[in-house]
Amino acid sequence: MTGKRSYNMIIRGGNITMTRKAGMRKAGIATMGIMVGAAALLAGCGSDKSPAAGGTGNSSAPETKQPLKLSIMTLMYAEPPKADSDVQKKIEEYTNSKIDISWVPNSSYKEKVNVTIASGELPKALLVQNNKDSNILSAVRAGVFWEVGPYLSDYPNLSKMNKSVFDNIKVDGKIYGLYRARDLTTYGIIFRSDWLKNVGLSQPKTIDDLYNVFKAFTLNDPDKNGKQDTVGLTEEKAMDGFGVIAAYMGAPNGWEVKDGKMSPDFLSPEYYEAMKFYKRLYDEKLIKQDFPVLNTQQKKDDINQGKAGAVISNLIDGASYQASLTKTFPGADVDVVSRITGPKGERTPGGLGYNSVFMFPKSSVKTEAELKQILGFYDKLSDQKMLDLLGWGIEGRHYKLEESKPVFIDQKLQDTEVGSSYLQLQVAKYTAKTTGKETPLMEKYGKMIKENESIAVGNPTNPLVSETQTTKGSELKPIIDDARTKFILGKLDEAGWKQAIDQWRKAGGDKVIEEFSSQYGKTGK
16 A cells, blocks of 8 residues: 555454545545455354363463464564574574564554455464554454463463553453563653752652752753753653653543543543643743644754753653763763652553554464464563564674673664564563663663552553544544643633533543443443
């Protein structure tokens, strides 16, 4: 497919049709006419001997001498590697497999997944970025994919994966794939510690401390150049930092259970307090005044060019900021903080714990035995030897050992040949590789990310599905996001904010609340 076309996939009674989304140029309906149904895309071709939901799955993974032939579709961020690359050879040798990988650019991946499902010609392992997308939900409920939950206990590595994260990927209470693990809490505040020293302040511990740091970074000449040309906090259009500030204020993470029903975060008074905090920063010019039009790279440039003193971001970005700043500003130092005490103590927003899910189509994986072989492949990829291959590459080419710890020889080469490609096959966390030689800053935020799991605030709707949210979420979200930005800029008062909430409710929001609440009532989680 070429261009920026966008399609909806509809599955009814075994028929899959692809239709152009509303809002695109008139093009009618492009019907694929693919008959899947309970027959064709169910085991297609083989009986489904999956244990019933809740089964023990105690059978052992079958031993096999013949290499597993495994076709995989996954995404890439650079040029695809050659199929005969040394890295792929090592993967195949260790896992006793012959893998055929279809590499798809990240920018067009979602559309490629939809078209691939509709074609009926599916790989044995399909990476799905959002398994709660309406198209994927339809396919799951039509019986397209294997349920894998009953088998996980048979595999030493897969059985140790986080049960709460598996809950997050469940559809109708069942597990239909292997998630790619990510840390639950990674966000915090990255700041110029040399500036902090210059303005005579200590590391912030409270919300008031944060405000004072942002103010001093703006008004007290933190870079000592005799000019008032800096700003305390930089931000971007998406306002990634807002959720962190809202958590500090005591707001829910996306949703909360209130009086036995689901309630969105923006209905909470704490969310409103977070908006008022941002508005105060904006009114006093302590935050970049053009943040509503900035992108991620521009936000990073503000730090790297010495224009801003702090950013709310993924903590691991601290190392790259330090490296960049040191080149331009000798003596520049970066530090991180994440535990800020608010009205409800120390809190931080928790993530999903995963990014994308590998799913296994029944039309390609025809038997239970073959499914077990494939699960065995992913289990072996989580052995330490494979984690180090995917995370570091090949010793002597991509990394070397210093003081018995791996160090990249050429990180760009490793990223080109391994990181932007084969690493996408891994279901374990990226950080599961052997720890390399680290700076004190890296050690600090690495420890911080692990320890912050104990104060992470989860989103109770993660395991749930709202059909309205799935189909209309992209229309509902901008209503609140735009109103929030306008409030911060002073273009909307409290009455206008409440009107935006009413608009969200009438546009489908109340239906979302109803559906999430109904599911929560049935599952109790």
